[in-house]
Amino acid sequence: MSAPRTRKPILKVRGITVEFRVPRGVLRAVDNLDLDVYENEVLGLVGESGCGKSVLAHAILKVVDPNGNISGGKVYFGDTDVLSLGKEELRRYRWRDVSIVFQGAFNSLNPVMKVFEHMVDTTLAHENGTKERIMSRSDELLQMVRLDSKAVTDRYPHELSGGMKQRVVAAMAMLLKPKLLILDEPFSALDMLTQKFFLKILADLRQQTRTSMIFITHDLAPVAEIADRVAVMYCGFIAEASDVKEIFYRPRHPYTRALLSSIPSIVGDIDKLKPVPGPLPDPVNPPPGCGFHPRCPYAIERCSRERPLLEEVGEGSSVACHRWRELG
Amino acid sequence: MSATPLIRARDVMKTFVKGGAMIGAKKAIRAVDRASFDVGYSENVVLLGESGCGKSTLGRIALGLLRPDSGVVEFEGEDIWSLNGTDFSEFRRNAQIVHQDPYTSLNPVRTIFGSLAPAMVQNKVASRKDVRESVKELLALVGLVPPEDFLDRYPARMSGGQMQRVTLARAISLRPKFIVADEAVSMLDASLRLGAIDLMLDLQKKFKMSYLFITHDFGIARYFNLKSRSKVIVMYLGSLVEIGDADSVIKKPLHPYTQVLMESIPVPDPEIARKRPIPMLRSMEVPKLEETPSGCKFHTRCPYAIERCATEVPELRGAGNKLVACHLAEEFL
Numbered sequence: 001m002s003a004p005r006t007r008k009p010i011l012k013v014r015g016i017t018v019e020f021r022v023p024r025g026v027l028r029a030v031d032n033l034d035l036d037v038y039e040n041e042v043l044g045l046v047g048e049s050g051c052g053k054s055v056l057a058h059a060i061l062k063v064v065d066p067n068g069n070i071s072g073g074k075v076y077f078g079d080t081d082v083l084s085l086g087k088e089e090l091r092r093y094r095w096r097d098v099s100i101v102f103q104g105a106f107n108s109l110n111p112v113m114k115v116f117e118h119m120v121d122t123t124l125a126h127e128n129g130t131k132e133r134i135m136s137r138s139d140e141l142l143q144m145v146r147l148d149s150k151a152v153t154d155r156y157p158h159e160l161s162g163g164m165k166q167r168v169v170a171a172m173a174m175l176l177k178p179k180l181l182i183l184d185e186p187f188s189a190l191d192m193l194t195q196k197f198f199l200k201i202l203a204d205l206r207q208q209t210r211t212s213m214i215f216i217t218h219d220l221a222p223v224a225e226i227a228d229r230v231a232v233m234y235c236g237f238i239a240e241a242s243d244v245k246e247i248f249y250r251p252r253h254p255y256t257r258a259l260l261s262s263i264p265s266i267v268g269d270i271d272k273l274k275p276v277p278g279p280l281p282d283p284v285n286p287p288p289g290c291g292f293h294p295r296c297p298y299a300i301e302r303c304s305r306e307r308p309l310l311e312e313v314g315e316g317s318s319v320a321c322h323r324w325r326e327l328g
Numbered sequence: 329m330s331a332t333p334l335i336r337a338r339d340v341m342k343t344f345v346k347g348g349a350m351i352g353a354k355k356a357i358r359a360v361d362r363a364s365f366d367v368g369y370s371e372n373v374v375l376l377g378e379s380g381c382g383k384s385t386l387g388r389i390a391l392g393l394l395r396p397d398s399g400v401v402e403f404e405g406e407d408i409w410s411l412n413g414t415d416f417s418e419f420r421r422n423a424q425i426v427h428q429d430p431y432t433s434l435n436p437v438r439t440i441f442g443s444l445a446p447a448m449v450q451n452k453v454a455s456r457k458d459v460r461e462s463v464k465e466l467l468a469l470v471g472l473v474p475p476e477d478f479l480d481r482y483p484a485r486m487s488g489g490q491m492q493r494v495t496l497a498r499a500i501s502l503r504p505k506f507i508v509a510d511e512a513v514s515m516l517d518a519s520l521r522l523g524a525i526d527l528m529l530d531l532q533k534k535f536k537m538s539y540l541f542i543t544h545d546f547g548i549a550r551y552f553n554l555k556s557r558s559k560v561i562v563m564y565l566g567s568l569v570e571i572g573d574a575d576s577v578i579k580k581p582l583h584p585y586t587q588v589l590m591e592s593i594p595v596p597d598p599e600i601a602r603k604r605p606i607p608m609l610r611s612m613e614v615p616k617l618e619e620t621p622s623g624c625k626f627h628t629r630c631p632y633a634i635e636r637c638a639t640e641v642p643e644l645r646g647a648g649n650k651l652v653a654c655h656l657a658e659e660f661l
Contacts, residue, residue, distance in 0.1 A: 193589065196594070219594070245598050273522060276523075
């Protein structure tokens with residue numbers, strides 16, 4: 001693992017804010033958020049449900065639900081200002097530069113199309129290609145995700161198991177050789193034994209293609225296994241982003257600490273676990289100042305008044321907490 | 329087995345029929361296949377298994393919400409399906425459930441008081457006059473304080489964690505002896521889960537109940553056991569494959585399925601996680617429920633399978649200090 005500093009970010013998110021109109025008012029799902037993704041890196045984006053992690057991923061692709069809008073900030077892919085792209089340019093950007101496997105995507109395969117037809121359809125939507133070329137690319141990718149391409153190519157989705165469909169979808173996402181692949185909760189419906197296998201496949205895929213990945217999940221455990229860096233999200237902001245070992249062994253933000261000490265695992269000291277006090281914040285009426293302050297054992301008066309900005313604290317590490325220095 | 333357990337299930341079977349109405353042939357899915365287990369008084373039993381293994385069906389059978397096709401379910405020594413009306417109602421009062429999804433298990437057009445009070449009055453846990461006080465006490469007990477703030481609220485105005493507390497309050501409101509908690513904390517966010525388990529175990533101490541705690545998460549099972557010693561039952565494709573006290577099942581699993589599962593579970597520690605090898609499996613494909621393999625259902629994936637495993641169904645039998653359904657159990661001791 002090389003130090004992030006020597007690599008350059010391929011994706012820079014700066015001050016992004018995404019808001020939704022909901023019956024009770026305005027829900028700010030992502031609030032003035034900064035994030036970098038480096039070349040050939042797996043970034044784990046971790047947070048509890050409703051923290052805005054999927055919305056952030058959608059914003060990176062300039063995809064927003066009809067009742068929402070990206071009300072501020074910039075997304076740079078290399079030198080491209082993504083949010084200012086026109087329709088045609090966006091079509092080129094999506095899937096070819098950055099592709100995404102949406103949550104539950106394996107259930108959205110077209111039931112009347114064979115696997116190979118999916119591959120052709122996807123490719124032709126973005127570029128020209130002969131059937132032979134698409135076929136050979138498709139075979140190559142299916143093998144990379146350890147599917148027997150001969151056996152799978154002519155099958156319909158219902159003939160495949162959940163784990164196989166998930167791998168087909170991952171192969172589809174790689175068709176146009178994207179530089180960044182976003183995977184949103186790719187495990188949520190997989191059997192535990194299949195999950196472990198899929199993690200290995202993703203790690204291999206990354207080795208072979210050197211594609212960067214953003215791996216979105218609510219579960220810290222798979223991130224420990226696959227990510228180079230981890231960004232912890234809470235209430236629309238990044239609480240902390242750091243090298244994976246820093247996050248797990250030297251967490252700086254009180255939320256990261258609290259989260260890590262509340263996950264029962266099959267390894268480690270289970271008797272030191274303790275619940276995080278208090279409820280999750282109401283996203284329509286978030287607390288003023290730091291979003292975590294009502295639950296934070298270290299909160300001081302300033303935390304309820306002033307929102308801490310994400311500040312750089314070391315090589316590729318940043319944390320948004322007024323007291324990170326004192327807390328050590 | 330000495331004293332009569334609270335719940336005793338023997339050779340319970342349940343088959344569902346799928347399809348057949350429009351296209352394709354009818355398919356039989358054996359959700360629970362000859363399952364036998366006990367839940368003792370004030371005992372915690374954690375039922376572990378992956379999604380689709382039949383653990384919820386087994387939970388519903390233990391509660392008398394589903395009638396098994398064959399086999400016996402006894403409550404305090406009586407077959408629940410031969411009880412008369414009054415006794416069956418009494419059993420129902422004693423056996424309650426906490427559902428997985430707090431968002432859909434409360435009636436959205438009833439206030440919290442409206443959800444809890446009627447059953448308490450009907451079952452004479454509280455008189456019509458005192459029921460408001462009783463519901464308040466109950467809400468305070470599950471940590472919804474001050475209870476006055478919650479009494480007349482509708483579920484839509486509560487968070488998931490709060491709703492889960494209400495469903496827990498409802499489950500204990502009739503002073504049951506037995507509660508099935510079906511993935512009761514898995515819908516809660518990570519930071520709220522431990523608090524919910526702590527609460528359940530506090531209530532258990534107060535009211536001397538037994539839990540059948542259904543989960544797919546070994547970490548949760550381990551935490552449960554730390555707080556209150558538990559028995560673990562591991563289920564795979566409808567069959568119980570391993571039963572023993574939680575410590576020994578988690579530290580030294582004997583059934584190959586439990587072993588592989590333990591090796592597969594991701595761990596939140598980068599160094600340990602990256603050293604763990606990929607478990608050896610003969611196949612990555614999960615068998616379809618309507619076509620479960622012959623013999624031992626795990627044999628198609630089991631790294632240790634021998635010829636006998638494909639033909640002969642292994643019975644649950646004593647191995648070490650556990651019950652294990654594997655022909656080779658002794659070899660793993």
